[in-house]
Amino acid sequence: xxxxxxxxxxxxxxxxxxxxxxxxxxxxxxxxxxxxxxxxxxxxxxxxxxxxxxxxxxxxxxxxxxxxxxxxxxxxxxxxxxxxxxxxxxxxxxxxxxxxxxxxxxxxxxxxxxxxxxxxxxxxxxxxxxxxxxxxxxxxxxxxxxxxxxxxxxxxxxxxxxxxxxxxxxxxxxxxxxxxxxxxxxxxxxxxxxxxxxxxxxxxxxxxxxxxxxxxxxxxx
Amino acid sequence: xxxxxxxxxxxxxxxxxxxxxxxxxxxxxxxxxxxxxxxxxxxxxxxxxxxxxxxxxxxxxxxxxxxxxxxxxxxxxxxxxxxxxxxxxxxxxxxxxxxxxxxxxxxxxxxxxxxxxxxxxxxxxxxxxxxxxxxxxxxxxxxxxxxxxxxxxxxxxxxxxxxxxxxxxxxxxxxxxxxxxxxxxxxxxxxxxxxxxxxxxxxxxxxxxxxxxxxxxxxxxxxxxxxxxxxxxxxxxxxxxxxxxxxxxxxxxxxxxxxxxxxxxxxxxxxxxxxxxxxxxxxxxxxxxxxxxxxxxxxxxxxxxxxxxxxxxxxxxxxxxxxxxxxxxxxxxxxxxxxxxxxxxxxxxxxxxxxxxxxxxxxxxxxxxxxxxxxxxxxxxxxxxxxxxxxxxxxxxxxxxxxxxxxxxxxxxxxxxxxxxxxxxxxxxxxxxxxxxxxxxxxxxxxxxxxxxxxxxxxxxxxxxxxxxxxxxxxxxxxxxxxxxxxxxxxxxxxxxxxxxxxxxxxxxxxxxxxxxxxxxxxxxxxxxxxxxxxxxxxxxxxxxxxxxxxxxxxxxxxxx
Numbered sequence: 001x002x003x004x005x006x007x008x009x010x011x012x013x014x015x016x017x018x019x020x021x022x023x024x025x026x027x028x029x030x031x032x033x034x035x036x037x038x039x040x041x042x043x044x045x046x047x048x049x050x051x052x053x054x055x056x057x058x059x060x061x062x063x064x065x066x067x068x069x070x071x072x073x074x075x076x077x078x079x080x081x082x083x084x085x086x087x088x089x090x091x092x093x094x095x096x097x098x099x100x101x102x103x104x105x106x107x108x109x110x111x112x113x114x115x116x117x118x119x120x121x122x123x124x125x126x127x128x129x130x131x132x133x134x135x136x137x138x139x140x141x142x143x144x145x146x147x148x149x150x151x152x153x154x155x156x157x158x159x160x161x162x163x164x165x166x167x168x169x170x171x172x173x174x175x176x177x178x179x180x181x182x183x184x185x186x187x188x189x190x191x192x193x194x195x196x197x198x199x200x201x202x203x204x205x206x207x208x209x210x211x212x213x214x215x216x217x218x219x220x221x
Numbered sequence: 222x223x224x225x226x227x228x229x230x231x232x233x234x235x236x237x238x239x240x241x242x243x244x245x246x247x248x249x250x251x252x253x254x255x256x257x258x259x260x261x262x263x264x265x266x267x268x269x270x271x272x273x274x275x276x277x278x279x280x281x282x283x284x285x286x287x288x289x290x291x292x293x294x295x296x297x298x299x300x301x302x303x304x305x306x307x308x309x310x311x312x313x314x315x316x317x318x319x320x321x322x323x324x325x326x327x328x329x330x331x332x333x334x335x336x337x338x339x340x341x342x343x344x345x346x347x348x349x350x351x352x353x354x355x356x357x358x359x360x361x362x363x364x365x366x367x368x369x370x371x372x373x374x375x376x377x378x379x380x381x382x383x384x385x386x387x388x389x390x391x392x393x394x395x396x397x398x399x400x401x402x403x404x405x406x407x408x409x410x411x412x413x414x415x416x417x418x419x420x421x422x423x424x425x426x427x428x429x430x431x432x433x434x435x436x437x438x439x440x441x442x443x444x445x446x447x448x449x450x451x452x453x454x455x456x457x458x459x460x461x462x463x464x465x466x467x468x469x470x471x472x473x474x475x476x477x478x479x480x481x482x483x484x485x486x487x488x489x490x491x492x493x494x495x496x497x498x499x500x501x502x503x504x505x506x507x508x509x510x511x512x513x514x515x516x517x518x519x520x521x522x523x524x525x526x527x528x529x530x531x532x533x534x535x536x537x538x539x540x541x542x543x544x545x546x547x548x549x550x551x552x553x554x555x556x557x558x559x560x561x562x563x564x565x566x567x568x569x570x571x572x573x574x575x576x577x578x579x580x581x582x583x584x585x586x587x588x589x590x591x592x593x594x595x596x597x598x599x600x601x602x603x604x605x606x607x608x609x610x611x612x613x614x615x616x617x618x619x620x621x622x623x624x625x626x627x628x629x630x631x632x633x634x635x636x637x638x639x640x641x642x643x644x645x646x647x648x649x650x651x652x653x654x655x656x657x658x659x660x661x662x663x664x665x666x667x668x669x670x671x672x673x674x675x676x677x678x679x680x681x682x683x684x685x686x687x688x689x690x691x692x693x694x695x696x697x698x699x700x701x702x703x704x705x706x707x708x709x710x711x712x713x714x715x716x717x718x719x720x721x722x723x724x725x726x727x728x729x730x731x732x733x734x735x736x737x738x739x740x741x742x743x744x745x746x747x748x749x750x751x752x753x754x755x756x757x758x759x760x761x762x763x764x765x766x767x768x769x770x771x772x773x774x775x776x777x778x779x780x781x782x
Contacts, residue, residue: 070598093602104278110637111639150590168578169278171601172578173574175281178279187601190604191574197397197539198274201400202398203537205366205398210546211378213383215549217360218313219314
């Protein structure tokens with residue numbers, strides 16, 4: 001059990017009871033915890049008293065920027081506002097915030113809204129020793145906070161992995177852009193992925209034999 | 222009031238579609254309408270033009286179900302035609318050593334041959350050939366190999382290894398090498414079951430009913446019917462589906478019940494029904510496997526690709542077909558090993574752009590983050606210089622379902638693509654050791670003469686899997702498995718499991734063709750016994766046909782590259 005916050009202990013109890021605590025992959029954890037969180041009303045009220053919605057959203061943006069950092073911009077690709085403090089500006093190309101990670105955090109099919117209060121509560125608790133709330137920490141301090149949160153020694157690591165999965169999904173999968181292209185999705189642009197390819201590609205092969213083959217038909221006997 | 226039919230097939234993936242077609246052949250040969258064969262599928266029906274080259278959350282929520290358990294994350298499909306809509310179409314026969322496996326997983330009974338005596342590579346070969354014809358499997362020429370696959374082959378060849386082209390269930394005539402197989406092929410180029418087995422069965426008269434999630438089964442006393450099947454009608458359609466049970470239920474009584482819902486669903490359904498089927502093997506829900514799936518990536522340096530390999534650079538991971546080459550050199554040709562669980566095969570693969578999330582950056586700073594942060598961002602910026610690798614390792618089946626959700630195969634908290642599976646996956650020493658060996662081999666190949674950076678699966682001992690197997694494995698007896706080598710459940714006449722859940726070991730290759738071959742074999746045995754089970758008896762004139770092909774409406778490129 002952690003001594004960070006009572007909500008964390010209650011979350012852990014719940015996860016243990018359901019035998020769901022252990023190494024899991026992040027992408028599914030929103031559903032994992034959201035599926036079973038009677039603790040949420042109390043933790044939600046604790047978080048809402050800690051700040052206005054815009055501050056919590058800005059903090060989520062700052063976390064997303066720590067996962068996949070990007071250039072400083074004022075609006076996202078979909079035209080949503082970005083808090084001026086959220087992006088640290090350590091990388092010159094678009095990052096997860098510009099790719100609308102915040103909108104994905106709040107998407108009903110992601111389910112992170114129910115995880116947000118306990119996550120932000122722990123994020124801020126871990127930020128205090130570094131000088132203040134997460135949003136106003138410098139890049140290096142933000143990294144240290146996230147290293148600790150995502151460390152295997154942290155019993156609530158699953159929660160942090162769920163939070164980390166969202167910016168990756170927004171950026172690398174362009175999850176809020178239907179039929180995304182490198183023009184409409186900042187992540188695709190950075191990755192060098194053109195996106196939809198309605199005519200496919202012609203120059204897709206080196207068109208030469210590359211290796212000696214072991215089998216006659218492609219499969220082993 | 223239940224509806225009475227001859228056969229209910231639960232699920233429309235490889236097992237369900239192949240069984241449906243072979244039973245339809247039987248009925249037609251016997252002069253009986255196949256209308257009394259009903260396939261129930263939990264997902265929606267999709268045409269090629271309903272798919273998108275897109276990973277937007279609505280599309281992912283429609284077609285995928287990502288099941289998170291304790292220690293493993295497993296991707297399944299959710300559509301008429303099952304996984305064949307989304308798979309990457311690699312169609313490989315499993316090596317003969319697979320069927321001779323003698324695993325020694327603690328607590329899993331005596332050391333023995335894991336597969337029933339009736340199953341070997343030799344005995345499966347005719348069924349593999351049958352499935353290859355049905356799925357129109359062809360091996361690509363080198364001209365049809367993707368640059369990413371060619372690069373993998375060239376990298377291996379320069380180090381003295383072999384690398385083979387992978388047979389595919391893809392039409393070269395329709396494929397435009399857009400590499401969007403993973404969200405459904407809009408061009409109808411992938412030979413999914415909706416273009417062959419399932420379409421043919423439906424044309425013959427089999428009823429395929431989408432949006433029907435079977436929740437439980439029990440025995441019927443109303444002979445000649447043996448089983449009562451209860452299904453929820455799913456709210457999958459419309460602009461804002463909940464993708465949950467609608468509240469409406471249906472019941473069917475049948476003489477023969479075939480469970481083909483896949484390894485993530487068939488075991489759960491049987492566990493939920495166990496109070497009604499008390500003689501089922503106690504192995505139900507145990508021995509869940511991941512087909513040895515173990516992923517990693519290499520980020521190539523285009524300059525080294527030119528100088529070392531003599532190729533004109535590489536930055537086109539997104540072009541071509543998602544799987545075209547693999548090496549068997551870590552499976553064969555090594556001295557001193559028997560059936561010891563140390564083999565693996567290394568396949569070049571394109572999973573999706575989202576799997577970026579899975580890999581270390583390859584630039585790890587001591588003490589710094591390895592899979593997020595600035596270094597990771599820089600790795601992502603070189604994504605198109607990358608290839609992904611799938612090591613198909615000889616692991617053991619280490620998973621167990623420990624509970625049953627109230628509905629479906631997993632707890633789905635909202636209409637999104639993610640759900641919680643109630644299973645544990647704790648890897649055995651063999652499963653861990655063989656993955657470590659695969660990592661070492663991939664890293665060594667990647668770093669040859671500075672060609673690339675090796676990007677391991679992030680700091681985890683968990684499994685990421687698109688190929689769930691087992692949970693109702695076949696075995697020689699009920700104390701070791703749930704079904705016999707024909708898919709017949711021990712203890713229950715007329716109850717069959719015909720899908721990936723009956724596979725007792727990892728396969729060393731992508732599993733679809735082996736599941737298809739096993740399904741052909743199980744369906745053949747079922748047809749032979751049909752008369753005994755109250756279905757039309759197989760006439761002497763019954764001949765096996767390759768299911769006809771029907772492509773249907775598809776996107777036709779404005780210009781073919």
